[in-house]
Amino acid sequence: MNKLMNLRTLFLIVITLGITSEIQSQKVNVEDSLMMRAIYDAALLEGKSYSWLDYLSNEIGGRLSGSLQAEQAVSYTEAQLNELGLDKVWLQPVMVPKWTRGVKEYAFIETAPGISSTTDICALGGSVATPDSGLKAEVVEVSGIEDLERLGRAKIEGKIVFYNRPMKANVINTFEAYGGCVDQRYAGAMEAAKFGAVGVIVRSMNLRQDDFPHTGSMTYGDTPVNERIPACAISTNGADYLSSALKLKSDLLFYFKQNCKTYDDVQSYNVIGEITGSVYPKRYMVVGGHLDSWDLGDGSHDDGAGCVQSMEVLRLLKKVNYKPKHSIRVVLFMNEENGLRGGTKYAEEAKLKGEKHVFALESDAGGFTPRGFSIDANKANFEQIVNWKALFEPYLMHSFELGGSGADIGPLKEEGMVLAGLRPDSQRYFDYHHAANDTFDAVNKRELELGAAAMTGFIYLMDKYGTKTEVSSIKK
Amino acid sequence: MNKLMNLRTLFLIVITLGITSEIQSQKVNVEDSLMMRAIYDAALLEGKSYSWLDYLSNEIGGRLSGSLQAEQAVSYTEAQLNELGLDKVWLQPVMVPKWTRGVKEYAFIETAPGISSTTDICALGGSVATPDSGLKAEVVEVSGIEDLERLGRAKIEGKIVFYNRPMKANVINTFEAYGGCVDQRYAGAMEAAKFGAVGVIVRSMNLRQDDFPHTGSMTYGDTPVNERIPACAISTNGADYLSSALKLKSDLLFYFKQNCKTYDDVQSYNVIGEITGSVYPKRYMVVGGHLDSWDLGDGSHDDGAGCVQSMEVLRLLKKVNYKPKHSIRVVLFMNEENGLRGGTKYAEEAKLKGEKHVFALESDAGGFTPRGFSIDANKANFEQIVNWKALFEPYLMHSFELGGSGADIGPLKEEGMVLAGLRPDSQRYFDYHHAANDTFDAVNKRELELGAAAMTGFIYLMDKYGTKTEVSSIKK
Numbered sequence: 034m035n036k037l038m039n040l041r042t043l044f045l046i047v048i049t050l051g052i053t054s055e056i057q058s059q060k061v062n063v064e065d066s067l068m069m070r071a072i073y074d075a076a077l078l079e080g081k082s083y084s085w086l087d088y089l090s091n092e093i094g095g096r097l098s099g100s101l102q103a104e105q106a107v108s109y110t111e112a113q114l115n116e117l118g119l120d121k122v123w124l125q126p127v128m129v130p131k132w133t134r135g136v137k138e139y140a141f142i143e144t145a146p147g148i149s150s151t152t153d154i155c156a157l158g159g160s161v162a163t164p165d166s167g168l169k170a171e172v173v174e175v176s177g178i179e180d181l182e183r184l185g186r187a188k189i190e191g192k193i194v195f196y197n198r199p200m201k202a203n204v205i206n207t208f209e210a211y212g213g214c215v216d217q218r219y220a221g222a223m224e225a226a227k228f229g230a231v232g233v234i235v236r237s238m239n240l241r242q243d244d245f246p247h248t249g250s251m252t253y254g255d256t257p258v259n260e261r262i263p264a265c266a267i268s269t270n271g272a273d274y275l276s277s278a279l280k281l282k283s284d285l286l287f288y289f290k291q292n293c294k295t296y297d298d299v300q301s302y303n304v305i306g307e308i309t310g311s312v313y314p315k316r317y318m319v320v321g322g323h324l325d326s327w328d329l330g331d332g333s334h335d336d337g338a339g340c341v342q343s344m345e346v347l348r349l350l351k352k353v354n355y356k357p358k359h360s361i362r363v364v365l366f367m368n369e370e371n372g373l374r375g376g377t378k379y380a381e382e383a384k385l386k387g388e389k390h391v392f393a394l395e396s397d398a399g400g401f402t403p404r405g406f407s408i409d410a411n412k413a414n415f416e417q418i419v420n421w422k423a424l425f426e427p428y429l430m431h432s433f434e435l436g437g438s439g440a441d442i443g444p445l446k447e448e449g450m451v452l453a454g455l456r457p458d459s460q461r462y463f464d465y466h467h468a469a470n471d472t473f474d475a476v477n478k479r480e481l482e483l484g485a486a487a488m489t490g491f492i493y494l495m496d497k498y499g500t501k502t503e504v505s506s507i508k509k
Numbered sequence: 510m511n512k513l514m515n516l517r518t519l520f521l522i523v524i525t526l527g528i529t530s531e532i533q534s535q536k537v538n539v540e541d542s543l544m545m546r547a548i549y550d551a552a553l554l555e556g557k558s559y560s561w562l563d564y565l566s567n568e569i570g571g572r573l574s575g576s577l578q579a580e581q582a583v584s585y586t587e588a589q590l591n592e593l594g595l596d597k598v599w600l601q602p603v604m605v606p607k608w609t610r611g612v613k614e615y616a617f618i619e620t621a622p623g624i625s626s627t628t629d630i631c632a633l634g635g636s637v638a639t640p641d642s643g644l645k646a647e648v649v650e651v652s653g654i655e656d657l658e659r660l661g662r663a664k665i666e667g668k669i670v671f672y673n674r675p676m677k678a679n680v681i682n683t684f685e686a687y688g689g690c691v692d693q694r695y696a697g698a699m700e701a702a703k704f705g706a707v708g709v710i711v712r713s714m715n716l717r718q719d720d721f722p723h724t725g726s727m728t729y730g731d732t733p734v735n736e737r738i739p740a741c742a743i744s745t746n747g748a749d750y751l752s753s754a755l756k757l758k759s760d761l762l763f764y765f766k767q768n769c770k771t772y773d774d775v776q777s778y779n780v781i782g783e784i785t786g787s788v789y790p791k792r793y794m795v796v797g798g799h800l801d802s803w804d805l806g807d808g809s810h811d812d813g814a815g816c817v818q819s820m821e822v823l824r825l826l827k828k829v830n831y832k833p834k835h836s837i838r839v840v841l842f843m844n845e846e847n848g849l850r851g852g853t854k855y856a857e858e859a860k861l862k863g864e865k866h867v868f869a870l871e872s873d874a875g876g877f878t879p880r881g882f883s884i885d886a887n888k889a890n891f892e893q894i895v896n897w898k899a900l901f902e903p904y905l906m907h908s909f910e911l912g913g914s915g916a917d918i919g920p921l922k923e924e925g926m927v928l929a930g931l932r933p934d935s936q937r938y939f940d941y942h943h944a945a946n947d948t949f950d951a952v953n954k955r956e957l958e959l960g961a962a963a964m965t966g967f968i969y970l971m972d973k974y975g976t977k978t979e980v981s982s983i984k985k
Contacts, residue, residue: 077679202955203553205904240955402878402936404905428681429880431907458934460878460956479678479716480936 065497069424069490071353076486081348082341083478085113086400089341090331090473097328098368099131099299106324107302110340110365114306117348121309124302127378129368131299132159134328135292138265139167142278143286152274154265155246155329156291157218157235158371159253163263167290168193168232174279178216178224190229193287195279196221197236197272200463207459208398211238211466215249222264223254233264234287236272238463244268245468248327250371265289303375304365308347310496312358316503317383319362319393320346320492323369323376323441330471334462338400338481340365342455345485346492357496359391366441369397373440380444391503392495394453394488395439399465400481401457405432406491409452413501418451421494430487432456449502453491455484541973545900545966547829552962557824558817559954561589562876565817566807566949573804574844575607575775582800583778586816586841590782593824597785600778603854605844607775608635610804611768614741615643618754619762628750630741631722631805632767633694633711634847635729639739643766644669644708650755654692654700666705669763671755672697673712673748676939683935684874687714687942691725698740699730709740710763712748714939720744721944724803726847741765779851780841784823788834792979793859795838795869796822796968799845799852799917806947810938814876814957816841818931821961822968833972835867842917845873852917859921867979868971870929870964871915875941876957877933881908882967885928889977894927897970906963908932925978929967931960 076082089096089106096103107124114122138156143149156162173189175181176198181189196217204210215238222233237247246266253261267275278285304324310316322339326332343363350357366375383390394406405425408415419433438452446452457480465471499507552558565572565582572579583600590598614632619625632638649665651657652674657665672693680686691714698709713723722742729737743751754761780800786792798815802808819839826833842851859866870882881901884891895909914928922928933956941947975983 073681074679203550205549205959241953402934404880404907429908431880432905458878460959461953464953477717477937477940483681483936 065424065494068353068355068493069428072349072489072493073428073486075349075352076345076482076489077479080345080482080485082345082481082485085341085344086333086337086476086481087473089337090333094331095328096324096326096332098129098301098325098371099296100328103301103325103367107304110304110324110344114304114344114363117306117351119306119308119347121307123305125305125379125382127301127303127367127374128298129301129374130372131296132371133294133296135294138289138291140265140287140289142275143288144278144282152267152271153244153246154234154267154289155248156293157251157264157266158248158327159251159295160222160264160291160293161261162293163232163290167288168263169286169288170231171284172234172275172279172287174276178220181224181228186228189225192230193232193234194221194225194230195234195275197276199236200238200240202240207240207463210240211463214238218249218266219251222251222262223256226256226260226262230262232262232289235264235266237266237268238466239269239468241464242269244270245470246271247466247468248329249467263291265291301367303367303379305362306347307360307362308350308357310358310360311356314360315389316359317362317388317390318359318492318496319364319390319442319445320488321364321366321441322396323367324365325368325370327370327467329467329469330465331473332471333473333476334399334465334471335467336369336397338476338484339396342396342481342485342488346489349485349489350493355493359496361492361496369441376441377444383445390445390450391500392451393438393442393445394455394491395442396455396484396488397439397441398455398459399457399462400476400484401459401461402480403430403455403457403484403487405430405434405456407434407436407438407454407456409436409438409446411449411502414451417498417501424494425487425490428483428487449500451495451500455488457484541900541970544829544831544969545904548825548965548969549904549962551825551828552821552958552965553955556821556958556961558821558957558961561817561820562809562813562952562957563949565813566809570807571804572800572802572808574605574777574801574847575772576804579777579801579843583780586780586800586820590780590820590839593782593827595782595784595823597783599781601781601854601858603777603779603843603850604774605777605850606848607772608847609770609772611638611770614765614767616741616763616765618751619764620754620758628743628747629720629722630710630743630747630765631724632769633727633740633742634724634803635727635771636698636740636767636769637737638768638770639708639766643764644739645762645764646707647760648710648751648755648763650752654696657700657704662704665701668706669708669710670697670701670706671710671751673752675712676714676716678716683716683939686716687939690714694725694742695727698727698738699732702732702736702738706738708738708765711740711742713742713744714942715745715944717940718745720746721946722747723942723944724805725943739767741767777843779843779855781838782823783836783838784826784833786834786836787832790836791865792835793838793864793866794835794968794972795840795866795918795921796964797840797842797917798872799843800841801844801846803846803943805943805945806941807949808947809949809952810875810941810947811943812845812873814952814960815872818872818957818961818964822965825961825965826969831969835972837968837972845917849916853920856920866921866926867976868927869914869918869921870931870967871918872931872960872964873915873917874931874935875933875938876952876960877935877937878956879906879931879933879960879963881906881910881932883910883912883914883930883932885912885914885922887925887978890927893974893977900970901963901966904959904963925976927971927976931964933960
């Protein structure tokens with residue numbers, strides 16, 4: 034090889050680099066395309082998320098904050114993250130509420146003395162118990178909190194308020210339909226108590242007709258302790274039956290007994306693992322789900338799926354030999370369901386330590402076939418992400434829309450940061466949400482893995498290119 | 510009102526009409542948008558498809574061509590269509606093959622004399638029976654038909670060929686993964702017989718590990734009757750077990766007995782209903798699915814779902830008070846699974862009668878959340894359809910791609926005609942396809958209804974605007 038050849042080679046290299054940098058600014062470049070393929074292959078051919086979920090769901094089970102199972106889940110996931118050979122794995126202490134359901138609830142509808150039929154209910158999370166002998170009263174059916182004022186104390190006092198507004202079946206986005214009803218569950222007891230109600234029954238937030246009552250969080254606000262009334266959920270079938278029975282006999286009696294109890298806060302943990310960044314070790318990207326769940330099922334969709342997908346993101350990055358520029362953290366948040374203490378704690382500590390977070394991604398909408406991401410970002414950052422759409426379309430990810438992200442990562446939000454949520458197909462999500470049928474068999478391995486792969490692809494692109502805000506701040 | 514006003518009014522009307530016609534040529538017009546909304550509301554708030562499917566699946570069950578259940582399904586759907594007040598409902602006679610499974614199959618793997626374990630199998634559709642005493646032989650595992658030549662007669666003669674190439678998990682489109690394996694099922698026995706094999710076992714076309722054997726059609730081609738060898742499917746778990754056992758003991762014996770039989774063809778029917786067109790009564794648009802199914806499950810996804818969705822299209826058009834310009838037919842095709850006689854017959858008769866078909870839409874990919882349509886059309890017709898995409902996107906229908914349509918409507922194809930297939934999420938489809946777990950409980954009401962609504966919207970737009978080919982032929 035002579036000098037001329039060397040110069041020619043150098044010239045070619047310069048030209049090539051020029052072209053490469055040109056290509057990199059295009060929507061899809063070959064390297065990214067190949068990386069996406071490698072990620073999906075690893076996820077679908079040798080994924081770990083499903084076996085992790087099997088353990089979390091079937092060996093541990095429902096993971097209510099403060100429960101033994103929640104602590105077992107902390108230990109298990111910490112141990113699994115340690116096996117991945119990450120740069121750091123640790124537990125972040127966080128105090129969480131401890132509410133227990135106690136002995137299973139019992140309820141019946143009594144249409145005449147001695148003539149009654151039992152119905153399945155469950156206490157809402159955070160509800161007080163009924164008296165030891167249970168609670169029996171007449172029922173007043175309403176279609177929402179706004180009906181209380183109209184009825185007035187005269188028609189409510191001493192009665193059980195039955196909130197029966199169903200989720201709207203013709204709303205295509207099921208989360209929107211949920212949003213249109215959940216005030217009944219969250220604030221129904223607090224509001225009914227103001228009119229002298231003695232208890233509350235809430236129609237389950239479920240688009241399907243079945244026999245599962247769905248629990249979920251509720252608040253008493255600043256209602257004094259001795260004025261708090263017990264609140265339960267009734268299944269959609271049960272709600273329809275009760276409503277029909279009331280039409281035939283408006284003074285029927287409803288009996289229920291629940292044995293739930295709130296204890297002092299207890300110690301728990303967020304579980305965190307990190308691959309330290311090769312270029313920007315002090316800039317962080319988070320991917321996570323919440324490790325706690327309700328207690329009726331085993332929390333496979335909500336949110337075991339999101340946890341194991343998030344763990345899988347870090348495993349896949351290592352598997353495909355990608356060395357992130359930023360520090361990538363998986364965070365399994367504790368206590369999303371009834372307190373958001375984990376998410377709040379993580380954000381507080383990040384702020385205290387001055388940890389710069391540029392991106393956070395949460396999966397907390399079930400382990401169904403992923404259809405896209407919802408993005409909480411400024412215009413420039415959002416447009417950058419939309420430009421990557423072509424990289425995701427071969428994997429049937431079509432939807433990249435401005436919107437919410439995830440509850441746990443919300444507290445991290447600051448100007449210029451990008452938050453995002455995985456958006457799986459949600460048509461069946463509320464069939465299982467917070468109910469006894471949210472179990473491992475309701476999750477499909479392949480659909481779960483497709484979600485983990487999509488999340489990994491997104492983290493890869495965000496890490497490689499940075500957010501627009503970040504890039505311009507580095508340039509300055 | 511004076512004359513000037515009248516003229517002014519007339520002028521305004523002319524202007525308005527001009528604007529309206531301008532708007533109509535745009536991607537989305539308000540009228541179409543409102544009609545889509547009305548269709549979805551009717552489908553989701555007062556749909557009939559799910560209760561029809563309940564009857565077909567739970568009261569009738571699997572509907573193998575030539576079976577009593579297939580004939581019950583003909584009577585039931587004819588009666589239901591009659592109740593819709595269509596302009597015409599009739600049965601189109603078609604001769605269909607009659608193959609019966611007989612007494613349930615039985616199989617075991619014998620690793621040593623007296624040491625055996627049973628395994629679940631099912632006869633492939635159209636297979637011959639084993640001898641009355643069953644068939645016991647050594648097994649040679651291959652990963653496809655192409656391996657037979659390499660092994661040669663010496664290693665195959667007198668043995669059972671075990672086709673064990675799995676569906677590729679990293680292929681995102683599951684139908685493509687199916688296409689990459691199904692030759693083993695369809696032609697495996699015919700090809701193995703050429704090398705002296707005495708029987709065939711085929712790994713089920715299933716992306717999931719479970720214990721369900723999946724049946725499906727097969728051919729003997731022109732193999733003489735006395736040289737035809739029995740063929741069965743084994744579950745994915747069973748296939749992995751057999752493969753492992755062969756690694757430990759290559760001369761193990763496989764025993765199976767199946768009792769299937771092929772009879773002479775019998776009379777059956779396509780079920781057809783029609784709303785006669787108000788403008789072009791002699792131009793036809795077809796929407797359909799196939800009424801027959803395999804016999805192991807109740808054929809809810811394949812293709813009870815497509816049948817009830819197609820029936821629902823005509824019901825919804827009436828419900829929203831839309832009067833089609835073209836004659837819209839629902840066709841429930843008989844015998845898609847093992848003969849395609851219904852689809853062939855319908856096309857033959859249409860041709861004989863000179864019935865001009867401009868559009869046909871089939872739903873035969875399961876009752877899952879719809880994600881789009883695949884379109885078989887020329888460029889102009891395809892582009893017209895893609896322009897309607899914005900009308901579907903609020904309903905999470907993103908995918909409009911050139912590709913196949915449906916087996917039953919394929920024979921109708923002619924130049925300038927548009928064929929299309931509903932494309933639901935397919936990630937779980939092959940978990941159920943042709944297996945005993947393809948049952949009613951695997952179909953979600955809401956997902957089924959979303960498919961019916963999408964199909965109705967598509968038929969509405971095609972009817973209202975016509976295909977580009979049709980419009981230009983009318984203009985001429």
